[in-house]
Structures are given as structure tokens and as C-alpha cells.
Amino acid sequence: MDSLTYELTLAGLAVGSAAALTGIGLVVTYRATGVLNLAHGAVAMICAYVLRQLVVVWGWPLPLGALVTLLLVAPALGLVLDRGVFRPLALRGSNPAQTLVATIGVFVLLVGGAVLLWGPGARDDAPVVLGDDPWAQLAAVLALACLVGAVTRWTRFGRELRAVVDNRPLAVLAGIDADRVAAAGWAFGSFTAGLTGVLLAPYVRLDPYGMPLLVVEVIAVAVIARMRSLPVAVGAALAIGVAQAQLTRLHPEGWAGPLIQAVGANLFVVALLVAALVLPGVGGKGRDALPPPTRAPRVPPALWLVVGVLLLLPLGLAGSDLHTAVQVPALAVILLSLVVVAGRGGQIALGQAAYAGLGALFTALLAAAGVPTLLSLALSVPMVAVAGLVTARPAIRRHGLALALATLAVGVAVSRFVLTQPYATADLSLGRPGGFSDDRAFYALELVVLAGCLALVAALRRGRTGRALAALRDHEPGAEAAGVPVPRLKLLAFVLGAALAALGGGLLGMGLRAFDPDQYDPVRGLLWFAAVLVLGADSLLTPLAAAALLTTLDAGPQAGTAAALIGLLATLTGRLPPLLTLLPDQRRPEAPVPPPTTVPAEAHGTPAAPAEAHGTPAAPAEIHGTPAAPAEIHGAPAAPAEAHGIPAAPAEIHGAGPAEGRPAAPARAPAAVPAEGRTHPHGPPAADGGQPSTGRPAPLPTTRTGGAGGSHGPAEGRTHPRGGAAADEAKPRTTEPAPRTSRRAGLRAVDLTLTYPGGVTALSHVTLDLAPARVTALVGPNGAGKSTLFDCLAGTLRPRRGQGRITLDGADITGRSAHARARLGIARTFQQLAVFPSLTVEENVRLGEERRRVRGDPAAAERSLRLLGLAGPVRHRAAADLPTGTLRRVELARALAGRPHTLLLDEPAAGLDAGETEALARILSALAADGLTVLVVEHDPDLVAGIADTVHTMEGGRILS
Template sequence: MKRTLLTPLALVAGLALVAPQVLPEYYVTLANYIGLYSLVALGMVLLTGIGGLTSFGQAAFVGIGAYATAVLSTSYGLSPWLGLLAGLLITGGIALLLGVLTLRLSGHYLPIGTLAWGLSLFYLFGNLPNLGGFGGISNLPNIALFGWTIDSSADFSLAIWALVAAAIWLIGNLLDSREGRAIRALKGGTVMAEAMGVNTARSKLAIFVVAALLAALSGWLYAHLQRFVNPTPFSITMGIEYLFMIVLGGAASLGGALFGAALVTVLKQWLQDLLPHVFGQGGNFETIFFGALIILCLQYARDGLWPLLAARLPQRRRAAAELEVPVEAAALPRREALPANQPLLQAEGLVKRFGGLVANNNMGLTVNSGEITALIGPNGAGKSTLFNLLTGLLPLTSGEIRFRGERIDGLSSRRIARLGVSRTFQHVRLLPQMSVLENVALGAHMRGESGLLCASLHLEREEEARLLAEAARQIERVGLKEHLFDAAGSLPLGKQRIVEIARALSSDPYLLLLDEPAAGLRHLEKQALAELLGKLREEGMGVLLVEHDMDFVMGMADQVVVMEFGQKLAEGLPQQIQDDPAVLAAYLGGVE
């Protein structure tokens, strides 16, 4: 991710240093507003474009930051810096509360929820007498820093764009870390992330609060730039404009936040001057133009205009040193090895009902350490449902699951993963735009400890090197070293399944659950997979696999469990299963 910071940081440096020297006052002021909007848009990129959480209420957080400093500096005579601190604290507290309440919503309910509290806060600003009502608060003091009074457009330009550069650096660091991979996994689906040990609820709340704090910072700067605050700039209409900025610029790119803020700000100013002459009267005609532009962008440039522009700029070739993984980094701590042939997973009387459909009925099995247990049966037999029950993705209707003697039914998939259970999925769940290395490193997420602040300040480099080195070792172990830096989505399906196995192994599990791992593999690739599973068995790992390739299963499984119509049909050694008349009739093609 670090290479993606160079262009936006160069743009920021150019605007901060050159604009006040060569541009007229009007354009410097316009650039300052672009910087203010960029701060909010950067938070929106993190929240919406990368995290997949749509919010219409960011303008309200801008308002909280603005009103906090306005009230404290005018009514109580306190320093604007105390106003900034108060604004951030109040915004953080409100964002935390609203996040806990609204981030539980999904689908279209989440943006509707943000719309509701955005409207509520807007009317709160206008109806509280202590906030000046809709008339607002005026005569805010200037900001002073070590004897430097920030009172001109040129002074504000340096301050605003320095903070924009800092925000880009901090967010870039965050995304290039263990926490950043967890955040980028949110948009691809929380099921996989939770199975890898990611606390997705905490990650969502974290980016929600970070986006709110950036908005409050923008509001603080806006209040002292204008030296006047009223509710109008913090309405839902402005919240929609912030969304316009990242959709047009590029919802998942930091450069897109800057480009989108500049595009919307300049176009809005230009259209407000031009359109009244076209239509012969005043009005918000620019909204119609932006609506049409958004529709065109969603049709022909869904990733935004900045990625299209950046793709046409000269690309710097990365040196080989930049692509090296610190394999010499110290190895991560490993779980204590277990003796072979000890019960790892014991499931008894498992029942799962979906309304009137019984997907699993009195199902049970045992998986031992140092053994490979195969789960076979026709399509629709309930095998994947059983996998989801064992890993906590689905709740049991009744029954009992024990892992190393401890009851785990009722635990979340994240807590089960932390006990030492890892898995792959029937339908591959990778993050296609991320590299193979980053996808596999996501599997080692719970083996790291550095949090959001350490990641943003780049204080977790040693731990990050160890996580990436572990991921690289697992990728080499499964035979995909040459694809280390390839986008995971560019690989054929069979190799994507192998990437999932490497990701699962990165968590250092006791028990590995593989859902159709050989599907899509060629003969030699199946042989390599069989050799890998044999090595895992020798290391004492337990393996439970679902597979339809009977040659593959019978050649390597220690125990075979056969399912039909959600129930156990047979269980035993591979040869016993191949000779069982009931299994032959139900699944293996009948008795000759």
C-alpha cells in the first residue's frame, strides 16, 4: 500500500507550498475549502470505500467539531486548541455511541440510520439557544501557534494541507498493516474475516470513529477560517456531497478523496456562476448536474475517475528489493504440539433445522490429532452445513461440540478460531484485489497484537515483518512462491483454493477443515496437495476434509464418514467404506 501514498502526498505538498505563492487570493481560498473537504473525504474513503459502510451523516460530525470550538472560544474565552480537544473528545464519544447503535444494521438500513442521526444533529444545532440557533455564532478568534497567528488564506493553506498530508500518511500506514488488512476484509465479507479471528465489529467501530474525528478536525479548521458558524454547512445535503466526492474521485483510493473533493468543489463553484445564465434564474441547478454525473460515473467508471487518471500516468517500476519479504524475521510463537491420535473434535447429536428443513439430523463424528478424516456424501447431504456448525458460522439447533475437551457450541467463529480451528470455504473467499501475500497474512491476524494507533504511527514494523514472513513461508510451503505478489483474484480457481489453505495454515491451527480443497486442481497439483496433507498429519495436525474426488480421498484418509440426507450413513476405514453395500448404493455407484 505504501507506494499508493506518493502521488497524493505530492499533490498535497504542491498545493500547500505553491498555491499561496502563485494563485490569487480567491483561488487560495478555494484550495483551502478543497483541503477541508478532503479531510472529510479521506475518512469517507476509509469508512465507505474500503470498509463498505455507507454514511450520510459525516457533515454532522463536521458540525460538532465546529460548534465545540465556537462555543468554548466565544462564550468562555478558551483557546481554540482547547476547542479542538473538546471537539475531538465530544465527536469521539458521540461517534462511539452512534456506531454501537447503527453499525449493527446492515444493507440499506445502515445508511437510513446515518441519515436519521444526521438530520437529528443538524436540527439540534439550529434549535439550541446556546449554539446561536440558525443565526449562528460569530467573532471566533484566530488560531495561534508558537507566536504564529493563522489569520490569512496563505496561513490557513499551510495549516490545512499539512493536516491533510498527516491524515494521508496515517491512513496509509494503517492500511499497510495487520489492522488495515482486517479493515479491507470488511467489504469482502465478514464471514471469512471472523473465521480468521478478526473482530469485525471492533474494526467497523474503529473506522467509524476515525472518520468522525477527521470530520471534526475539518469542522474546527472551518470554524476559525470563517470565524463564523451556523448549521447550514452541516446539513444532510452536505453529507450527500461528501459521498459524491468519493464516488466521483474513487471511493477506495486516498488520491481519489483529494481528486473528488477538488472536482466537486470547483465544478460546484463554476456551475453556480454559469447555470443561472443558462436557465435565466437562480436555483440549485448544479444538483441536477451532479446527479447526472454520478449516474454516468456509476455506469462507466465505478471505481471513480482518479483510478482511470492514475492508470494513464507513468508508472514507476518497483525494484526487486521492494518486493522482498523479510523472511529472516523472527518466527512467530507456535502452539504446543499435541500427541498423535488424541481426540481433537468430538461432535454428538448435532441437529440443524432451517424452518421445516432438517439439514443435519443426529449427526456426529470424531477427529483425532495426527489423522485425516474425510467427510463424503452426495450433493445436498449437509456436509457444508456441518462445517459451518463446527466452526461457529451457524448456531446449533441441538447437540454438543467439544474441541480438546471444551464445549465450543455457542461460541463465535472468531473465538473458535482462536482455540486452534481454521478452515477453507466451499466457495472461495479471498480478497481479489489484495496480493496473495496479504490474503495469507490475514490468516495470521490473531497471532499479532498491535492496535490501531501503533499501526497508524508505523510502530508495529517488527511485528508486521514477522506476520508477512510467516505468510510467505506458508505460501512457499503450498508451492505458490512465484505468485507471492500477484493479485489473488488473478489466479485460476484451483490455485485460489491453495491460497485459502495457506491462509488457514498461517493461523497455526490444531485442526484444519478443508471444504473441497482438490476441486479445480490438476493431477500434479492434487499430488502436491496430498503430500502437504501428509506432512501436516506427521506434524500432529488433525484434518477434516470434504471432497468428491474418491481416488484422492481413499488414497490418503485415515477415517471416512459418509453422510446422506443430513445423517451419518457409515463410518470406518477407507477400505471398509468402499466395501459397504449401503455406501455403494447411495454414493459410490452401486454394487457390481
């Protein structure tokens, strides 16, 4: 090895040792607490400053200062974070996204605190603890790794740690104090952060921003180690450190030379990018999205007026005040991008600063090439949108923590490889458009742009896309089942976010009359993200308030105040509601949910008397809030609705036109049903009750042969005593069936086998036919494979190639996604309610109508609302406020609003009381009678017995009967 190679290897080992320390700390903290501490670098920076304060400023001996810093201050900081931030969050059952926001809050708080205490400038007099001998550092790191390994493997604490990591609830039940394990994890993690900080400080710029970001890059090694393996983390850190040092020898020529050199000198960033975008995501499934707002914030019009006036006020200012104010609208446009992506879409986007920076950079480059400045800005927006598309494509496949890391990695990479590189930015200036060079005129221009952006985003939020984004945020699988094309919508949100950020970034640069990369630093991006979250990410007021707050505080005498304040508030996430939701709510008091009525006499077998007979107006007679099935079901001819004073609104759901001369079919439903204005739940009111139905589907054989228990033919289900042809005759037929019904072969699972990654074979050669116009029930013990089969039919799970097929009307739809199947007319509900809490009942239901097979049929949503008894004032209530029984109806109404031909219901009676279950049974029977294919996975024997034409029993991944 020549001496240069040796020297570079040594230098690389020194850097790699510090990175390995970070890796060890991150892995241990993650394993003990489940938290990937993004603030690790900020803790390192604080410890480096503390040591400097003790030794350089106060004159303490170095060993004493180092001991106090590493063994007292660093662990204490970890314990404070545990007790003050993360344990309360865990106790509240916060989701991973909230925990991540809290770590960002800690990051921003510590950076802001450091600026407040020690100023923003870099220090070059940090004490040297271990000398510059890389071997000493390497030995220290390896010793630490061995110590941690030994403790984990051979001590009682280690066994407890492993037990908590494997299964925390079980460990707690076994008497392990998981809180103590977590506290120890935080203390140790902070100790390693402190050690990293004091070792690195003499060799890198010690400033509040630089070191935390440097450590963020090193997260790559923990991700490469899958947040588990210490040897892999240490090995990866040393290897990248040495490779990075060796690459500094390269001096490639040509136009790409500087970029290649930048890549070589920032190999940890490359590793972060690869780890975050290419390797499988870390952090488990988790919640993809940020939590929906507890209350959809609605800004009172008067407040908008005040805000408008406040925004106009700076036009009367002059000098430095006006110059400062110029930053507010530009920053507000950048923050508006976060309202779209994080607020409405619920996606964790930590890279918006990079898109803002690219917007400014492209504007400056185009202007330098002679393009008029305003046109440069306009052109830079689509250019950055394309960059957003390219970078978001791999990121959107990720969830929760992995998505956060992916967006952060993109942000850091853009900053390191583009925004801060002289080859891209040297001698770059950024002027203002002609005619807007003075601050007042430019501010007015910014206000116009801001108003346009606000109007655009407001329109987006009000429309279909806004509803779909909110649904995506509230419940991604539910949104997909409602037909929302989730990946496309996520891409749209990220691209729109990138475009808005670029526009704001360009304006910011013009306002400052310079392209300053520091304005678009990733740390600043984290501050912006935290500020938007703290104030209320899904409010149009937030970008304005946050921009004004950040700009004002930053311009104040104490730099760092904004970061410290926002960071502090972000650490309280989950405990403190978004600040703007504390504004007085101007909405009308909400109508109470209609209390469940008592089961009417009819439901117990007494025929329903016309409403007028009771002297009451013919209000919908709901059973437990659900409109009753039609009177025809009782066998009594229904009088025309008009006769009861109720408009004969068509209530057909899936395809029939208004029915005339409908028969009063004999009762099939388990109980007699009261008349809801004589309106059929699935069709128009009976007109005269006398004529036989026309256009009914030809009765299909109820049972099929073959396929049970592993054969390849269709499963032979147990036919319900009341099912089959007799039951068919008994079904209420009050509407035309769905037009395709008689032609349809229905939904089929053919020879389906599904093995989960862990090796459990949940389905083994299962074949199942869902016949049109029939209710098929799937029963069986826990773990039988019912949900797996259900998910395969719905498209949430897809079998591997050659492991079976799903067909619809004979066509193979195995490869179709869940939302594509929803659009084909296969609707589903979920075992765990999938309702979008931030949307109103009506919006929930309309989402089903808008995204399904038949578009643009608001009447379908309306009929669906009426059918499920949700057409009253409750339709305007936010779903978050409603009880389970009502929400089950909302979910069903949403599924029906898309006019499906097939309805898959996963334990639809879960959480319903007896009356609600009865009402549900009646509705499902009536829907099947109208031609709908219904599959019910259910544990409630009464519901199954009452409605199913065919009952299949599953066990051990096979259909037994």
C-alpha cells in the same frame, strides 16, 4: 374531539397521505426491481419544479400541466432511470451496494440539475393541485393503494410482479419478461413520487435540497412495512402524520423542552431512526461492503509532488480566491474519513456530514465557553468519536442496504435534532485560533493538519489494521475466518471516521468563521460520499482531488455543477471505473503466474531423480504450481537440501522446531511426489533420512463408536482401507508434531441439532469427532447437512442453547465466534473461494499469520507461502488477477499461516484440475501426518479416497456411517 384536536388530525392526515404515497411508491418499486430508491424524493422535487414551470412560468392550465407532469414526465423519468441506470447495472450482476451508490448518484444528479435549472433558492409559488382539503388527499391515496392492491392481486401483470418478486430467475425461466415488470415498477414509482411532489410543494419549502430530504425521512414507513405490505405502509404513514401533528401542542418546559419539541415535530425522523436501528434490517443479506477496487490504486511519487505543489499554490493567492481555497484542506480531512470507512473498510457510511457538523458545533460551544479555539477543536474530536462509537454500535450489526439506512438515519437525526435547532446553535459563532486569523496563516495551519491526517491514514493502511480492513471489505466471512475481529474492526473504522470528520468539520467552520448547519446538511453528505466513490474510495489522493473539485465547482458561476457532475458519474457506477484508477500505473510489470507445470514423472509413480541429475538447478519442483510433498513420502531417504544447493529453510508450519534426523517414512500419499529441494512441506528438510522420528503423537484409534444417525455418541466413521494404524505408520513423519497434539482430544460436535429460520432441520442430533493427526472426510448428497455441520464447527453458525455443543479439547466453545475460533487454532477455507482480491498473495497469507492464535510470527507466513508454492514473484501479485487453482493455494496458505491445529476444508478441490487435486492431496496427507486435524467436506471421490483416514456419510441431517 375538540376543534384543535380535529384540526390537528386533519393536518396530520394531509402530511400522512403524502407520506403514504411515498411509501406506496417505494414499496412497489422495491418489489418490482429490488431497489430501494433513495432518489424518490429527488424525483418528487423535479416533478414539483416541472409543474411549477409549466403552470406558473409558461402559463399552462393547471389540469393540463398536472396531467403532463404526472402521466408523462414522472413515468418517463422512471423509465429513463430504469434503462439508463439500473437495468445496465442489473445486467452486469452488480451487487446491492453498487445499486445503492447509483441511487445516491441519481439523488445528487437530480438535486444538482435542479439547482442548475432553477437555482438554489426556495420557491413559494408552487401550484396547488388538490386544494388544501386533507380528505381529498386521503381519498386519492387510499384509492391509489386499493388500485395497486387490486392490480397486484387480480391482474396478469400482478401475478407476474409477484412471481418476479418471489424468484426472479425462476420467473424469467417461466417466460415472464422481468425487464418489463421492472420498467413498470420504475414508471409507477416515479408517478407516485411525482404525485407526492406536486401535493407537497405548496405546503413545504420547494427547493432542491429540502424536499428530497423530507421524502428520505419518509422511507421509515416503507421500512416499517418491511418493503412489502401496502396497508402497513399507508397505516404507518397516517398514524405518524397524525401523531406528529398532535405533538405540536406540547410545549415542555426545562432544558430538555426544546429537544422534546424538536422530536415531536420530526416524528418521521424518529421513525426512521427506530426503523433503521431497531427493527430487523431490510434488503436481505446482500453484500455488506462496497466492492473492492479492481486495482489497488498506487499514486506515483511524482504525482504526490505535483499535488503538494498545487496545495501550496493558494498561499500565493489573495482575496476571495484564498478565502475559497481555505475550504479545500478542511473538506479533504472530512473526505479522508470516507477513505477509511468506505474506501478501506468497504462500509456504506452516509452520515459523515453529521459528525463533521458535530465537530464544528462542539468546537464552537467549547470556544464560546472560553476554551482556546485550537484546544476546543482538539477536544471536539474525541467527543465526536464517542458519539461515533454510540451511533455506530447498533449500525455495524447491519449489512448493505440496512447499514446505509442506519447511517443515513443517524445523519438526518443529528441534523434535524441538533445541528439545525436554535437551542443548540442560536447566536453561535466560530472564530479562528489566535495567530491564524488571516486566510494565509489559517490555510498553512490546515495544510499541516491535513498532512498529519494523511500520514496517519497512510500508516494505518500500510499496517495490520489496513490489511484487516481491506479483508473485511473484500470478504467479510473470509476475514472473520482469518481471525479478524469483524465487529471491533468495523467500530474502529466508524470511530476513526467520525473523529476525522469532526476534525475536518471544525476546520471548515473556522475557515468560514461561522457555524453554518447548511454546510453539514445530509444531502451534502450524500454528495461527498458519491464524490469519494466516483474518484476511487481507497486512494489517499481522492480526498484532495474531490475537495478541490467540489470547492472549485461550487465557487464557480453555476451552482449545482459539482452535484450534477458527481451525480452523473455516480449513476455510471459499475460501468465507469473510479477515475483515479485511470491514472497511469507506475508499478513494475507484474510477473506472470507460473503456468501449471506438467505432472512430473514422479507423480505418476516414477521416483524423483535429484534435480541435479537433470542438470537443472534445484528449483522448487511444483506440481501444477504447488510444491511437491517431500521426497521422503516416496520412501526414498531424502538427501539434505543443501546437497541439492537449496538452503535448508525450515518449513515447519504448526509448532515444531527444526527437525533433525527425520525418517524417510514410507509413502502413504496416493502418488509419488517429486522433491522440492527436499523440503518437507510441513517441516525442514530431512537431514540424513536415517533416524526414526521422535515426538510423534501416539497413534489414536481411527474409528470410534456410537453416535451415528442420531445417537449421542461420536459418529463411527468408515475407516479408509489405508487409514487406521497401518496408514498411520505409512504417514510421512518429517517434523515434530504440534506440541499439543498428543494431549488433544480434538474438535467435537456433540448432539448437534440445527433448524434454519425457514423450518428446515439441517442437522439432527449429530455427533462427530475430529481426531488429531487424522484426515476426516464428510461425504453425502446435496442438502445432507455437510456445510451446516462444517459451519457449526467453524463458528459461522451456532446452534441454539440446548441444541448441542462444540468442544475443543474438552472445553465448550459453542458460544465462540468464528474469529475467536480462528484464534483458538481452528482454520477454515470456503466452498466459494474466500480470498481478498485487493490484497497481494503475500498480504493475504500474512493476514492469517497476524490474526491467529500465534501472533507476530512472519516466519509462519513465509513457510506457508513456500509450502504452497507461492514464495516466488507471484507473492506480490494482487489476488484479483490470479486463477482459481492459485487462489485455492492462497486460501490454504492463509489458513496454515496461523499455525492452526485444526483445518476445516469445504470442498477444497472445487475448481482444481486433476494435477492440482493430487498435489493438494499430498499436502493434506503430510499436514495430517504432522499432527494437524483435518476435516474435508468433499464431493471428489478420488481426493477422499486418497487422503481420508475416516469417512463419514451424511444424509438428511444425520451421520449414517
